[in-house]
Amino acid sequence: ILQSQIQTALNSGKHIIFTGPPGTGKSKLASDICKQVGVASKLVTASSNWTTYDTIGGYKPTQDGQLFFDPGLFLQCFKNKNGENVNEWLIIDEINRADIDKAFGPLFSVLTGDETVLPYKAQDGSQIVLKHQNKVANDVQPSDFIVPQDWRIIGTMNTIDKSSLFEMSYAFMRRFAFIPVSVPKVITESLIDRYLEAWSIQGYQYTAKLKILWEILNQYRKLGPAIVHDIAKYTIESDGDFTSAIILYVLPQFEG
DSSP: OHHHHHHHHHHTTOEEEEEESTTSOHHHHHHHHHHHHTOEEEEEEOOTTOOHHHHTEEEEEOTTSOEEEEEOTTGGGTBOTTSOBOOEEEEEETGGGSOHHHHHTTHHHHHTTOOEEEEEEOTTSOEEEEEEGGGOOSOOOTTEEEEOTTOOEEEEEEGGGGGGSOOOOHHHHTTEEEEEOOOOSSOOHHHHHHHHHHTTOOSOOOHHHHHHHHHHHHHHSOOOHHHHHHHHHHHHHTTSOHHHHIIIIIGGGGOO
């Protein structure tokens, strides 16, 4: 079902936000999608301090005091340092930690296919313009940033802390498909064994205890397999010291 949802969202031209508890592999899933599609990707972690200077760009001084336009995170996905057009998908971890309306700014219009003139000029004095590929004519200027038609943003969002962070506007949300990545509904020892095999953890002796612990934890706060992986690695190296494993890896998830 998850794979079908991802494929449908991408085919329909939507960007994606994976939602779910910590440790469900949302960031790794985003990276794997880019590898399967065969595109380069850039992974960044959102911050509450983000502004359009970080995402779109702004003027910076050179050593001799001259100003030049320095592209931000988004524009770097469309053009490299040599001025060549590229298509690098952007993975934004914990996307709801940013003030979206403040940080994304002019990108809103471009996501819907509109051309956006930025309030900056290139070194040759020409205006810097964001253009969508499907509306580009033959008069492309060196200062133009072309957004490829198949370019995508893939964001991740922990549902645990979503209420305490920045809210997303409906104008932003309607450009994305929100896909839940949840913990397994039924946890069995055979499921744990499959995870252990995938993690290349050999000779694990505490499968039954690990299964019970994961079930109990999920009654209070949903935690994904990545945290279970940390517990498994610690307990196999510490002769089954689950108490220390819980203190190190589980209790921080209950802060607040």
